Amino acid sequence: MNYEEAMQWIQGFSKSGSPVKNLDRIADLLNALGNPQEKLTCIHIAGTNGKGSVSEYLINILKNAGYQTGSLTSPYIKHYRDRIRINSQDIPENILCELCEKVAPVATGADYSQFEITMAIAFLYFAQEKTDFVILETGIGGLLDATNIIKKPLVSVLTSVSKDHMQILGTSIEEIAMHKAGIIKNNCPVVISPNNKAEKIFCQTAKEKHCEIFIPNESLCDRKESGIEGCRFNYKNNLYQTKMGGNHQIDNALTALETVHVLRENYYYCISEEAVKKALAETVVAGRIQVLQTNPLVILDGGHNADGIGVLTDLLSESGIDSWIGICGMTNTKDANVAAFQLALVLSKVLCVDGFSGISIPKEDLQKAFIQQHALANTIELEQALPYALKWAKGSHGAVVICGSLYLASWFLNQE
Numbered sequence: 404m405n406y407e408e409a410m411q412w413i414q415g416f417s418k419s420g421s422p423v424k425n426l427d428r429i430a431d432l433l434n435a436l437g438n439p440q441e442k443l444t445c446i447h448i449a450g451t452n453g454k455g456s457v458s459e460y461l462i463n464i465l466k467n468a469g470y471q472t473g474s475l476t477s478p479y480i481k482h483y484r485d486r487i488r489i490n491s492q493d494i495p496e497n498i499l500c501e502l503c504e505k506v507a508p509v510a511t512g513a514d515y516s517q518f519e520i521t522m523a524i525a526f527l528y529f530a531q532e533k534t535d536f537v538i539l540e541t542g543i544g545g546l547l548d549a550t551n552i553i554k555k556p557l558v559s560v561l562t563s564v565s566k567d568h569m570q571i572l573g574t575s576i577e578e579i580a581m582h583k584a585g586i587i588k589n590n591c592p593v594v595i596s597p598n599n600k601a602e603k604i605f606c607q608t609a610k611e612k613h614c615e616i617f618i619p620n621e622s623l624c625d626r627k628e629s630g631i632e633g634c635r636f637n638y639k640n641n642l643y644q645t646k647m648g649g650n651h652q653i654d655n656a657l658t659a660l661e662t663v664h665v666l667r668e669n670y671y672y673c674i675s676e677e678a679v680k681k682a683l684a685e686t687v688v689a690g691r692i693q694v695l696q697t698n699p700l701v702i703l704d705g706g707h708n709a710d711g712i713g714v715l716t717d718l719l720s721e722s723g724i725d726s727w728i729g730i731c732g733m734t735n736t737k738d739a740n741v742a743a744f745q746l747a748l749v750l751s752k753v754l755c756v757d758g759f760s761g762i763s764i765p766k767e768d769l770q771k772a773f774i775q776q777h778a779l780a781n782t783i784e785l786e787q788a789l790p791y792a793l794k795w796a797k798g799s800h801g802a803v804v805i806c807g808s809l810y811l812a813s814w815f816l817n818q819e
Contacts, residue, residue, distance in 0.1 A: 756783060
């Protein structure tokens with residue numbers, strides 16, 4: 404296969420695959436490939452929000468400490484290959500093609516999802532390259548997620564939980580949390596992010612499975628500064644700085660710090676404070692409150708559920724900037740009315756767009772949702788939105804925020 408043929412083959416599978424009731428299908432696929440996952444040392448991460456940032460902090464911490472670190476994340480931001488990386492480097496095209504040729508003969512039929520195929524490729528790649536660690540993010544949920552095929556991770560990490568993918572995981576925080584808690588394995592340490600709505604359920608499951616539980620101690624954290632350009636905080640007598648902005652990034656950083664504590668204390672890995680501090684200060688996750696330019700200020704954020712958009716609106720309201728113009732687009736799998744209610748509180752003007760994804764909400768429907776919240780909202784063609792917003796921001800001494808969907812964030816990043 405050449406690269407184009409490989410991508411056509413991968414995209415020939417549907418995003419969700421046929422319904423999953425157990426992990427037999429992915430188990431059979433991996434067994435036919437020699438069970439590469441059994442050669443990997445994994446840190447398994449589940450959660451609704453924050454898992455991408457926690458993953459990226461850990462990738463950079465371990466890389467700085469001298470470890471070769473693979474990562475499987477989702478969705479991709481710029482292109483498919485950025486889902487599978489070693490030490491932050493995308494899987495090369497030629498290796499992806501070679502591994503597709505190995506998977507294709509055993510992945511017959513249409514039942515598999517793109518995620519299952521991607522994970523099989525990633526596991527083969529990480530095993531082939533003999534990575535020291537794999538940072539493994541769940542796709543959706545945890546209990547029946549394909550990544551849960553791994554038997555015994557070094558540590559299970561659980562980030563914040565909110566209402567998302569409710570058609571699959573359930574309509575309440577409790578139901579969703581039970582799915583996420585499915586990654587907790589017997590006698591494996593568990594790290595739970597601070598201020599977690601699902602902490603009670605996670606702790607209960609962890610205790611039932613005889614796991615040691617680690618939760619960042621808020622009483623030992625002094626949050627000194629939190630803004631668009633980053634955060635400063637003191638934790639356990641160490642001063643840390645993040646490049647990523649928003650108070651929630653302190654929660655994510657604390658979760659990564661507790662995970663590092665487990666790796667040091669439970670498994671005796673050598674990870675210096677210098678490696679940790681450098682990683683926190685340099686880590687940026689594309690599409691997560693990402694500063695694209697500063698004059699005028701343009702922020703890109705892919706938050707799409709209530710909690711994700713809530714984090715963004717908190718940051719905008721505390722920014723000291725009076726006038727924000729939003730370029731907003733959403734997909735039909737998310738609640739536009741909830742998003743419009745939240746964003747209307749902080750945006751002076753909204754430009755509604757579509758066309759960035761095959762499942763984007765028509766811009767006219769999104770405009771109606773904003774108008775119902777008494778917001779000044781207009782529709783605009785996607786290609787014209789940023790030039791218009793920049794002109795408006797310069798004239799009003801304001802700033803621009805692009806928000807509503809990771810697909811929208813990906814579209815803008817691919818225009819660079």
